[in-house]
Amino acid sequence: MPETITDGRRRRGATRRRELLDATLRVIARDGLAGISQRRVADEAGVPASAVMYHFASVDDLLVSTLREVNDRYLAELEAVSTLGGLAALIASSGRAALVAEYDLFLLAARRDDLRTEVDRWDAALRGLAERVTPRRGDVLAAVVNGLWLQAAVSGLDESGALAVLRGATGWRQGESNP
Template sequence: MPPEIADGRLRKGALRRRALLDAALRLIGRSGVAAVTQRGVATEAELPPSAVLYYFASVDELLVTALREVNDRYVDDLSAVESLDALADLIADYATQDRERTIAEYDLYLLAARRPDLREELERWDRALDDLARRLAPTRAELLAAALNGLYLRAVTSGIDHASVTRVLSAAAGQQPDSKAART
């Protein structure tokens, strides 16, 4: 919890809100977006059902907030990347993190793909990928951005190792992979 929240009531509220968001992500990861109900999220968070609608105007707002938070994190992560090696590390970490959460995050992107009112989140993701691709491989930016989307999908579906990520990124960027990184 951020140290700037000194007021105990505000800190408790922020913790409960975070617990509800994390519970929603766990439910989505296990059973999909349809599993996110007021009662289901509250049970998963070990809070009363009324807490969901106290902290969020609706279950839909909870889902949209979760999507925006996930997207914020990924956009921030991508903006900090300065090399193909750093990008390979980021994707490999994504591929090996908590699988349930990874699936939940991707499922939220699919939700946004189905809803015109959430299209801006997808466009924000695409802009972040395109910006990164232009920085790392200006002449092959479209190919690198497409490879990145594919790598993220592979991370969610069947998984991918660091060496494979490095080879794909290097090929897409038109560079030779670092021979040590490509073998690991």
């Protein structure tokens, strides 16, 4: 459960920080990682350029914070999934533009040793998901989930298509529980 901030200044600061992280994702979705700058993020958020550096020590800190925020959100969403159908719905509900931005951030983490913990957190969450959702072929499920999210980012994906792939990958058969 998120911490409730009672101090008005801290609450406004947390809100501004959230706005900047959201603006960063929109800029990445539109312009890629190379398009990130203090001014572009500030313009996207509708705030003065100095607000970005007030909340983030550098553009790199802004990108790393955005990556961690995105990862935290997905990990919480994955933790709530208990069926293949729930997983298919989660994958299908992800917006294409946001997914493209999130993949850019994930690839940044894959390239940098200092961000390896974010990749490891994601992999551990997929292993946990596989243990909850299917008694077999968990390694395949983890790979398929990553592939489905990439497909959703590239060309979109509907829930029934995602569910069919998940069922096929896990060897699910009609009449078995946990569809």
